[in-house]
Amino acid sequence: MAVADENRVRIFDTTLRDGEQAPGCSMTLSEKLRVARALDQLRVDVIEAGFAAASPGDLESVAAVAREVQHASVASLARCNPEDIEKAWEAVQHAAKPRIHVFVATSEIHRTHKLNMAREEILNTAVGAIRMARERCADIEFSPEDASRTEPEFLTEIVTAAIEAGATTINVPDTVGYTVPQEFEALFRHLIETVPNVADAILSVHCHDDLGMAVANSLAAVRGGARQVECTINGIGERAGNCSLEEVVMAIDTRAEWFGLHTNVDTTRLYPTARLVSSITGMHIPRNKAIVGDNAFAHEAGIHQHGMLKHASTYEIMRPERVGISRSNLVLGKHSGRHAFRDRIAELGFELDDFSLNAAFNRFKALADKKKDIYDSDIEALVMNDPGGNDGPWYLDDLTVTTSTGAHATATVDMHRGDAPHVVEAAVGGGPVEAACMALERITGINLELQHYDVRGVSIGEDAQGEVTITVTFSGATYRGHGISTDIVEASARAWLEVINRILRRREKGLDDLGGGEEAVQATI
Numbered sequence: 001m002a003v004a005d006e007n008r009v010r011i012f013d014t015t016l017r018d019g020e021q022a023p024g025c026s027m028t029l030s031e032k033l034r035v036a037r038a039l040d041q042l043r044v045d046v047i048e049a050g051f052a053a054a055s056p057g058d059l060e061s062v063a064a065v066a067r068e069v070q071h072a073s074v075a076s077l078a079r080c081n082p083e084d085i086e087k088a089w090e091a092v093q094h095a096a097k098p099r100i101h102v103f104v105a106t107s108e109i110h111r112t113h114k115l116n117m118a119r120e121e122i123l124n125t126a127v128g129a130i131r132m133a134r135e136r137c138a139d140i141e142f143s144p145e146d147a148s149r150t151e152p153e154f155l156t157e158i159v160t161a162a163i164e165a166g167a168t169t170i171n172v173p174d175t176v177g178y179t180v181p182q183e184f185e186a187l188f189r190h191l192i193e194t195v196p197n198v199a200d201a202i203l204s205v206h207c208h209d210d211l212g213m214a215v216a217n218s219l220a221a222v223r224g225g226a227r228q229v230e231c232t233i234n235g236i237g238e239r240a241g242n243c244s245l246e247e248v249v250m251a252i253d254t255r256a257e258w259f260g261l262h263t264n265v266d267t268t269r270l271y272p273t274a275r276l277v278s279s280i281t282g283m284h285i286p287r288n289k290a291i292v293g294d295n296a297f298a299h300e301a302g303i304h305q306h307g308m309l310k311h312a313s314t315y316e317i318m319r320p321e322r323v324g325i326s327r328s329n330l331v332l333g334k335h336s337g338r339h340a341f342r343d344r345i346a347e348l349g350f351e352l353d354d355f356s357l358n359a360a361f362n363r364f365k366a367l368a369d370k371k372k373d374i375y376d377s378d379i380e381a382l383v384m385n386d387p388g389g390n391d392g393p394w395y396l397d398d399l400t401v402t403t404s405t406g407a408h409a410t411a412t413v414d415m416h417r418g419d420a421p422h423v424v425e426a427a428v429g430g431g432p433v434e435a436a437c438m439a440l441e442r443i444t445g446i447n448l449e450l451q452h453y454d455v456r457g458v459s460i461g462e463d464a465q466g467e468v469t470i471t472v473t474f475s476g477a478t479y480r481g482h483g484i485s486t487d488i489v490e491a492s493a494r495a496w497l498e499v500i501n502r503i504l505r506r507r508e509k510g511l512d513d514l515g516g517g518e519e520a521v522q523a524t525i
Contacts, residue, residue, distance in 0.1 A: 009252060011046070011245065012045060012228050013231065014232055016036065017048040017051055022237050027281065029061050032049075033068055038273045044265060045073065046072055050065070051076065051077040052078070062092065066091060074095040075101045075141065076099075078102050079104070102143070103142070103144070106147060122158070123161055133166075139168055139169075141168070142169070145175055148187065155172075155187075159191060163195070174205075177240065178210070182220065188205075188224030188226055189225065202228050205217070207242065215243050222259065222261065232244070234292070236283055238524055250322075254318055267324070268324040268349060271349060279381075334368035344379055345379065364379070371465070371486060372463060373463075377458050378459045392505075394416075394444055395416055396414075396493060399436060410435055415443055433492045436496075440500060448500070479503070
């Protein structure tokens, strides 16, 4: 498979697979579809939608993404066995551009301590799996897991055999984040020099960030000949995370004269996509995060500000607009109309259909009655966060809290379900949040166990919105909920109700209480 454009680096996004495997980052099907649509609009080349063989729920979500995505290739990961490959094909077969991604460990440490297989067995397993996958799909990716710790001569042997068997992309993973840039670049140059049929496939790289070098190692691989980079939005992933998509893309874009390469990514959508993934996963972006952090384009030091006023390039190597960050701050007020709201959303890099726009506009008008000034960050939060519980079956109508220093708090909740009469319940707790959540549990009969509670200010000012993210357990399964309001207690209650409603909807569909069904099989490359 000859590379049509030798100067283009393909971007393979694995946020929905490797990224979701990070603790606390699991997503519902609707959340995965939102992320998939954003990735497609970002113009990534490949979306790894999941590991279809992990569970029935994973297969369903991969299939849903495959049907949803219009432009990018959609891949499913699979171990080198017939069952995994069949499920992967079942999941991606209706994609506009399906891909099956098979992997097997190749390093001596994995061969000895995990697989208990000899080199020849592993090579034959890989070849058989690739041939089987190729009978079903024209686009096959093969990953020798832990490639960075595999003997170079064996890596050459198995890569040569994989391409001969029909693999169109060869991915070289630094599975445990062990390598360093110069070493990794040399490994890719070694493959190009020693694999006789290397021109028939695209070389890819997949790096983890255990030593903080995932982006540097990925760029070194690109210098060594890789023309696909596997990465995640915000660098989320197992352990210390993966190569950060926005960082590697903007490094190639900003230093084009050094790399002599380009990607097809629409960089103006990097910031909104990063914020969307952060909102959905509850993994907040550090303020000093490169490219998309709040401080990435902030200049507080006096000498920096002076230079910026003279010429932006003195301290900015990228324009914020290039990554989708608006320079404006105060944007709208309570008298702003629908058209102004739509225009501002578009300027911030979001695209909403009429139904979603109307819902967000209604939330904006309600917020405008509470806040004097509304900032870009408020608009982003309105777009990305539907208030918890909006999908029912229970709806929060009113919340009243009484609290004082040194005394217990009391919360009274007014709720309704369908056309049934309103239900009012009160509870006493150690604080207002606990009291409100206890009242919700009394009405719904769902008792959650809190594991993690996180609150952050969405914008600035005394009347800033607060975003609450909770992680809870119920019947052995872990759930995450979000709530946003100018009232932190209300935001907490809405996050709690979002989880309760999700559990009740599963019951109504005849599903068990465990959000993910059977325990999912985890895979790392």
